[in-house]
Amino acid sequence: MLSLSVGIIFITGLAAPYLLPRLGRAAPWLFSLIPLGILAGLLTHIIGSVSTFPWVESLGLTILFRAEGLSYLFAVLITGIGAVVTLYSGGYFHGDSRAGRWFCFLFLFMGSMLGLVLSDNVFSLFVFWELTSITSFLLIGFDHHRPEARAAALQSLLVTAGGGLSLLAGLVLLALITHTTDLGAMVAAEIPNDSPLLPWVAALILIGAATKSAQIPFQFWLPNAMTAPTPASAFLHSSTMVKAGVFLLFRLQPLFESISWWGPALMLVGGLTALTGAWMAVRQHVLKPLLAWSTVSSLGLMVMLIGAGTPEALFAAAVFILAHALYKAALFLVAGILDHETGERDIRRLGGLRQDMPITAITATLSGLSMAGIPLTAGFVAKESMYETLLHAPAYGWMLLVCAVLAGASFAAVAWSVSVKPFHGSRLPTDRHAHDPGSTMFFGPLMLSGLGIAAGTVPSLLLEPHAAASAPTAHHVPHLAAWHGFNLPLLLSAITLALGGVVIWLRHRKAAGDTSSALNKLGTERLYYRAMDLLDRFSTRTANTVQHGLLRIYLFSVLLGAMAILWPLVYRHAAPLDNLITSWAASGAAETRWHEWALLLTMIMAIGATVHARTRLGAVTALGVVGYVIAVIFVLYGAPDLAMTQFVIETLTVILIALSFSHLPPFRDLSPLWVRARDLLFAVTGGVVMTVLTLVALNARKHESVAAYYMENSYNLAHGKNVVNVILVDFRGIDTLGEITVLAIAALGAFALLRTLPGRKRGETP
Amino acid sequence: MNSVILRTGTVYLRPLLLIFSVFLLLGGHNQPGGGFTGGLVAGLAFVLEALAFGLDQARRTLRVHPLTLVGCGLLLSAMSAFFSTLLGKPFMTGTWWVWHVPGWGELAVGTPFFFDLGVYFDVLGVTCLIIFSLLNAGEAEGKT
Numbered sequence: 001m002l003s004l005s006v007g008i009i010f011i012t013g014l015a016a017p018y019l020l021p022r023l024g025r026a027a028p029w030l031f032s033l034i035p036l037g038i039l040a041g042l043l044t045h046i047i048g049s050v051s052t053f054p055w056v057e058s059l060g061l062t063i064l065f066r067a068e069g070l071s072y073l074f075a076v077l078i079t080g081i082g083a084v085v086t087l088y089s090g091g092y093f094h095g096d097s098r099a100g101r102w103f104c105f106l107f108l109f110m111g112s113m114l115g116l117v118l119s120d121n122v123f124s125l126f127v128f129w130e131l132t133s134i135t136s137f138l139l140i141g142f143d144h145h146r147p148e149a150r151a152a153a154l155q156s157l158l159v160t161a162g163g164g165l166s167l168l169a170g171l172v173l174l175a176l177i178t179h180t181t182d183l184g185a186m187v188a189a190e191i192p193n194d195s196p197l198l199p200w201v202a203a204l205i206l207i208g209a210a211t212k213s214a215q216i217p218f219q220f221w222l223p224n225a226m227t228a229p230t231p232a233s234a235f236l237h238s239s240t241m242v243k244a245g246v247f248l249l250f251r252l253q254p255l256f257e258s259i260s261w262w263g264p265a266l267m268l269v270g271g272l273t274a275l276t277g278a279w280m281a282v283r284q285h286v287l288k289p290l291l292a293w294s295t296v297s298s299l300g301l302m303v304m305l306i307g308a309g310t311p312e313a314l315f316a317a318a319v320f321i322l323a324h325a326l327y328k329a330a331l332f333l334v335a336g337i338l339d340h341e342t343g344e345r346d347i348r349r350l351g352g353l354r355q356d357m358p359i360t361a362i363t364a365t366l367s368g369l370s371m372a373g374i375p376l377t378a379g380f381v382a383k384e385s386m387y388e389t390l391l392h393a394p395a396y397g398w399m400l401l402v403c404a405v406l407a408g409a410s411f412a413a414v415a416w417s418v419s420v421k422p423f424h425g426s427r428l429p430t431d432r433h434a435h436d437p438g439s440t441m442f443f444g445p446l447m448l449s450g451l452g453i454a455a456g457t458v459p460s461l462l463l464e465p466h467a468a469a470s471a472p473t474a475h476h477v478p479h480l481a482a483w484h485g486f487n488l489p490l491l492l493s494a495i496t497l498a499l500g501g502v503v504i505w506l507r508h509r510k511a512a513g514d515t516s517s518a519l520n521k522l523g524t525e526r527l528y529y530r531a532m533d534l535l536d537r538f539s540t541r542t543a544n545t546v547q548h549g550l551l552r553i554y555l556f557s558v559l560l561g562a563m564a565i566l567w568p569l570v571y572r573h574a575a576p577l578d579n580l581i582t583s584w585a586a587s588g589a590a591e592t593r594w595h596e597w598a599l600l601l602t603m604i605m606a607i608g609a610t611v612h613a614r615t616r617l618g619a620v621t622a623l624g625v626v627g628y629v630i631a632v633i634f635v636l637y638g639a640p641d642l643a644m645t646q647f648v649i650e651t652l653t654v655i656l657i658a659l660s661f662s663h664l665p666p667f668r669d670l671s672p673l674w675v676r677a678r679d680l681l682f683a684v685t686g687g688v689v690m691t692v693l694t695l696v697a698l699n700a701r702k703h704e705s706v707a708a709y710y711m712e713n714s715y716n717l718a719h720g721k722n723v724v725n726v727i728l729v730d731f732r733g734i735d736t737l738g739e740i741t742v743l744a745i746a747a748l749g750a751f752a753l754l755r756t757l758p759g760r761k762r763g764e765t766p
Numbered sequence: 767m768n769s770v771i772l773r774t775g776t777v778y779l780r781p782l783l784l785i786f787s788v789f790l791l792l793g794g795h796n797q798p799g800g801g802f803t804g805g806l807v808a809g810l811a812f813v814l815e816a817l818a819f820g821l822d823q824a825r826r827t828l829r830v831h832p833l834t835l836v837g838c839g840l841l842l843s844a845m846s847a848f849f850s851t852l853l854g855k856p857f858m859t860g861t862w863w864v865w866h867v868p869g870w871g872e873l874a875v876g877t878p879f880f881f882d883l884g885v886y887f888d889v890l891g892v893t894c895l896i897i898f899s900l901l902n903a904g905e906a907e908g909k910t
Binding site: 720737747 | 807
């Protein structure tokens with residue numbers, strides 16, 4: 001049932017462009033029923049928790065889906081928020097001709113993401129991991145006519161797919177160490193602590209996870225990815241895909257616990273990311289970058305908690321993942337509504353919209369409360385459990401606590417900027433007439449933010465069971481409650497809010513100027529551009545050196561390379577060469593009959609004519625004669641199939657060359673004597689090497705010839721008396737399949753090149 | 767090219783070449799020939815027509831765009847290769863149907879035949895595609 005669910009999402013995605021115009025206005029509602037149905041199936045456990053699907057059985061690869069613990073939590077998040085985003089997209093892309101493409105990409109992403117979190121086989125996990133990178137690329141670059149969207153899409157793909165390669169290396173090593181590809185078995189496996197490869201595995205997987213979850217130093221791609229349409233930002237770049245790295249670290253945490261640097265490394269990376277994100281977030285004035293940097297900060301906090309590593313910390317991380325997904329997705333969708341209905345993205349130019357957009361204002365306020373961590377919200381419960389955990393953390397506790405409090409203060413400031421500032425105060429003029437969006441757009445975010453409040457009011461019902469299941473060692477999980485009484489975490493919460501208030505006040509006083517300089521100071525993005533620039537220049541130089549466009553030199557270098565490889569072979573077999581010739585002569589094959597002498601003479605004359613031809617046509621025709629003579633030799637030695645092909649190919653070659661005459665410069669002899677001497681030497685050497693190689697190959701057989709088997713079974717097994725053909729289409733058919741594919745691609749290349757020749761009118765098709 | 771001899775010859779050669787190509791294709795399993803050679807010979811027929819009567823005439827005779835032929839040929843070959851997987855056998859296992867035709871003997875048709883047919887169309891398409899493109903480029907150059 002699980003694999004069926006993933007399959008249905010993929011199929012819906014592929015069919016969406018065809019279904020959309022036929023379903024009309026109901027389409028978004030119907031589309032969102034699919035993730036919603038899967039969500040219902042997951043929550044009621046109608047969809048089983050394990051499902052296998054054979055993939056490449058001969059390689060031992062099966063897609064094993066398991067919805068338990070953390071996978072279950074993420075599957076619920078993906079389908080739930082997926083349903084909301086699908087519905088919202090219906091309004092966001094209403095009347096847009098690209099809506100079909102949008103739904104296609106969205107569902108393909110949803111299927112990949114669901115496959116990623118459900119996979120229990122590390123290699124299917126990797127495939128889905130890369131699929132999410134690719135679909136994310138497509139969604140970020142959705143407005144592909146905008147150069148910055150293309151650049152951001154490419155950047156995110158290079159960073160996350162590059163990290164994916166590191167992840168693959170790590171997973172392969174891990175599979176070698178644990179002798180299993182099953183994720184659950186891996187985590188349970190007893191790995192000797194002194195395995196020298198384990199630290200490498202940990203480092204490689206950490207790099208993969210850090211790129212995906214935008215951890216320092218890879219944080220820069222996520223804010224740039226905000227050029228994506230807002231529903232994609234809400235779905236991929238806040239609540240699901242960017243959490244894939246966190247998910248993986250969470251799943252594999254038990255494996256790497258024994259490595260001394262693992263916990264501190266995660267805490268360091270996560271803490272720095274949390275601080276950087278918090279610092280950058282409060283400097284932004286545009287809605288989406290503001291939210292994006294606070295997402296970076298939240299991801300940092302999650303990684304930090306996983307680094308702390310205690311069961312309580314993992315539990316707190318799971319609670320935070322849930323709470324964050326609820327409020328951040330809703331706030332992104334609110335930002336999308338503001339952009340969509342007012343045409344304005346800068347919070348400095350938004351204000352007093354409460355009267356005109358009451359429902360949006362309520363949604364924003366509810367999510368904002370949760371993000372700021374006000375009591376009776378999911379955000380508050382998550383923050384409390386985080387502080388509680390860090391107060392009792394075995395190591396580095398107070399440093400982590402400082403990070404968490406500072407990040408929390410920035411969340412409060414961001415919440416104020418997004419959910420209070422645009423709706424209160426004096427009404428600022430907007431380009432468009434501001435009003436609440438249609439039901440498709442406000443329904444989802446309102447649901448999410450309402451759920452955030454409900455989860456914060458009765459956390460033992462809505463948050464605890466999901467989060468508790470995901471902790472790997474869930475023997476004693478702390479009890480979640482809406483109110484824990486007056487204690488140290490509450491004091492910290494109060495300090496956090498006070499700090500947030502100070503930040504808001506500072507920002508209000510000094511309307512910070514340009515933020516791009518601060519972005520540039522952050523360094524690592526500059527490294528990315530440096531690397532891209534170097535790659536560009538290297539490729540240009542290589543291409544200019546290798547692809548100089550002189551056909552003769554191409555041919556020369558190819559032949560030179562072949563000679564360099566083949567000469568040693570000939571040299572090694574040089575000793576028995578005279579034996580070869582004597583044995584060949586003794587076998588009678590060397591007895592040449594008179595008509596064979598005639599053929600040989602014809603061929604030599606034709607070669608002479610080719611070399612001495614005064615016109616191009618003459619040279620080509622003479623070369624054709626050489627080919628025909630070879631075909632006749634094939635006939636004499638009993639290879640009619642080869643001969644026939646050779647005849648036709650020779651004819652076609654002559655026609656081909658003759659046709660290309662019109663594109664060639666006049667036929668003149670410009671080469672100096674030494675070039676001609678060099679070419680002669682070269683040609684003769686080539687001929688000798690090939691001849692000797694053929695002789696050597698004839699006598700080098702070590703295994704029994706396969707010919708006997710083919711001769712014997714051609715008719716019995718394959719109903720054919722012509723062995724050559726049976727080999728081509730049956731015994732070695734897969735080679736032929738490859739060859740005709742290559743042929744087709746070569747023809748396509750020629751077709752495309754000849755279409756762009758100068759002197760052709762546009763739009764003509766040959 | 768405007769040669770009466772070539773034109774007259776082409777009128778008689780073209781059907782012969784086409785029939786011969788089909789003969790090569792069908793007989794290929796037991797006698798010299800096969801899809802590859804057959805496709806080349808058929809391609810030659812159309813090239814000859816293009817040289818004698820012009821590109822437009824050859825395109826009209828071919829009816830479909832060479833690219834379509836290439837695509838369909840590849841598809842047919844790939845489909846016949848995948849056919850055995852539907853029956854639960856390994857990829858590319860030959861599947862045969864044998865009939866006893868009264869007065870002739872045993873007639874065996876198998877997936878390798880369809881594979882060969884795909885090769886035939888692929889090669890025919892590739893030949894026409896390249897040579898038509900070259901001819902077209904040459905004509906365009908001649909005009910300007």
